[in-house]
Amino acid sequence: MQMQSFGAAMTVTGSMHLLTLGNKKILVDCGMFQGGDDLEKRNYETFPFDPAELDAVILTHAHLDHVGRLPLLVKRGFGGAVYCTPPTAALAETVLLDSARLQVEGYKQDLRHARRQGKADEEVPPPLYEEADIHRTLALLRPRLEFGKTETVAGIRVTPQRAGHILGSAYLLIESPDGRLLMSGDLGNRESGLQLDFTPPPVVDAVVIETTYANRTHKPWAATLGEFSEALRDSVRSNGKILIPSFAIERAQVILYTLKGLMDAGEVPRIPVFLDSPMATRATNEYFEYGDELIPQVRDALRGGEDPFRPSTLHVVPTSAESQRLNKYDGPAIIMAGNGMMTGGRIQHHLKHNLWKPSTNLIIVSYQSPTSLGGKIVAGAESVRIMGEDIAVRAKVHTIGGFSAHADQDDLLAFLSTTGNPHVWLVHGEVGVMAEFVPVLAGKGLKGDIMPDHQTVDLLGPGFKDGKPDGLVIPAAPRDVAKAEGGE
Numbered sequence: 001m002q003m004q005s006f007g008a009a010m011t012v013t014g015s016m017h018l019l020t021l022g023n024k025k026i027l028v029d030c031g032m033f034q035g036g037d038d039l040e041k042r043n044y045e046t047f048p049f050d051p052a053e054l055d056a057v058i059l060t061h062a063h064l065d066h067v068g069r070l071p072l073l074v075k076r077g078f079g080g081a082v083y084c085t086p087p088t089a090a091l092a093e094t095v096l097l098d099s100a101r102l103q104v105e106g107y108k109q110d111l112r113h114a115r116r117q118g119k120a121d122e123e124v125p126p127p128l129y130e131e132a133d134i135h136r137t138l139a140l141l142r143p144r145l146e147f148g149k150t151e152t153v154a155g156i157r158v159t160p161q162r163a164g165h166i167l168g169s170a171y172l173l174i175e176s177p178d179g180r181l182l183m184s185g186d187l188g189n190r191e192s193g194l195q196l197d198f199t200p201p202p203v204v205d206a207v208v209i210e211t212t213y214a215n216r217t218h219k220p221w222a223a224t225l226g227e228f229s230e231a232l233r234d235s236v237r238s239n240g241k242i243l244i245p246s247f248a249i250e251r252a253q254v255i256l257y258t259l260k261g262l263m264d265a266g267e268v269p270r271i272p273v274f275l276d277s278p279m280a281t282r283a284t285n286e287y288f289e290y291g292d293e294l295i296p297q298v299r300d301a302l303r304g305g306e307d308p309f310r311p312s313t314l315h316v317v318p319t320s321a322e323s324q325r326l327n328k329y330d331g332p333a334i335i336m337a338g339n340g341m342m343t344g345g346r347i348q349h350h351l352k353h354n355l356w357k358p359s360t361n362l363i364i365v366s367y368q369s370p371t372s373l374g375g376k377i378v379a380g381a382e383s384v385r386i387m388g389e390d391i392a393v394r395a396k397v398h399t400i401g402g403f404s405a406h407a408d409q410d411d412l413l414a415f416l417s418t419t420g421n422p423h424v425w426l427v428h429g430e431v432g433v434m435a436e437f438v439p440v441l442a443g444k445g446l447k448g449d450i451m452p453d454h455q456t457v458d459l460l461g462p463g464f465k466d467g468k469p470d471g472l473v474i475p476a477a478p479r480d481v482a483k484a485e486g487g488e
């Protein structure tokens with residue numbers, strides 16, 4: 001039972017794990033690196049295996065950092081089946097079409113810049129893929145995975161279970177003649193969100209587990225709501241804008257649902273809410289479609305014909321031109337826009353027009369890679385460069401980790417509490433965070449190892465001394481950066 005990780009190994013983004021089980025090769029997730037140029041240039045690396053030789057691909061969920069390089073895999077020769085749950089297939093279509101559009105737009109912009117600098121067109125890297133590649137990819141999706149039902153994938157028994165992270169998200173029980181393995185995908189935060197809690201897993205021999213938040217505990221939900229409400233009231237008092245950079249899937253719906261609840265309860269004033277993210281609007285439609293999957297209060301509201309994601313003051317902003325017009329809008333208002341780490345998208349022009357004003361509140365509800373624009377703001381930068389201009393950071397910056405869609409340390413330990421005595425392999429975390437989690441696992445009698453990048457490991461083998469591969473230098477775990485979502 002061997003595994004090589006080509007993403008989300010010693011980092012939080014780009015999930016891609018190659019399992020070799022007997023003579024079968026199965027790729028679990030095929031994600032994009034997100035969160036600043038240094039990480040994102042890894043998307044251009046060639047695959048360190050022949051895509052045509054894979055027997056199958058399984059997707060745990062539809063976040064871009066778990067599906068974003070799938071069209072590239074297809075472009076480079078993969079033509080087999082891609083297994084996932086039906087909601088994951090639906091969301092993957094939205095996510096991948098948006099990704100292709102951004103790729104092509106980014107390429108055209110880089111080309112214009114390069115030409116003005118007198119460079120040759122060939123110096124600009126082409127888009128990773130285009131819309132035609134997405135359609136070829138979507139044709140390979142087999143949305144046959146159902147929670148609790150065993151499916152045979154390339155001759156291997158695979159049982160998906162509810163992971164509680166986003167709509168359709170699964171963790172996988174993989175049974176081979178060598179042993180039983182759990183691949184966690186991303187696990188949900190049991191205290192917040194719209195998803196039912198993850199299903200307690202069975203006893204296994206090895207676990208590959210995400211560790212985004214493995215060194216911390218989320219604030220209780222009541223405190224999170226209090227902090228969020230206070231930031232909203234403060235903006236109304238100072239007549240300022242409230243900017244919420246938001247990922248389109250799950251976080252946007254959680255924020256809309258929370259805003260509606262707070263407004264209906266009279267906890268916060270009914271100020272305008274602008275949803276400035278066409279992708280979030282499309283993703284919300286899938287939450288309607290698969291409403292039976294959601295927590296009872298949301299499911300029942302949907303069955304009763306209500307829209308739990310629509311505060312009475314909601315305005316959907318379809319076009320970029322309308323988005324630009326918001327810059328002239330006077331008075332307090334909530335603007336939700338992508339992308340979540342502020343490295344691109346409509347949030348950038350809102351930041352440019354509002355970040356320098358002390359009356360603005362910037363509410364950060366998701367993971368910010370330290371190298372991203374969001375990461376720099378959270379770390380206390382006094383000025384940041386946005387769309388070619390230096391902008392002073394005078395806004396009040398709130399980081400509210402309780403909205404995270406990711407498990408915290410307590411959730412991760414609860415997940416592992418029913419798995420017996422497996423060998424635990426840590427992925428999808430910053431190295432410093434994982435290094436703090438290894439001794440916590442040891443305290444529970446579990447052998448934990450940091451999964452190395454690219455290196456082949458025997459998941460049932462002895463692992464590493466002190467939980468880390470030889471020669472690994474461990475940086476201190478960052479504590480001052482809002483964390484939640486690996487990339488998306």
Ligand SMILES: [Zn+2]
Binds near residue numbers: 061063165485
């Ligand atoms: Zn995720």
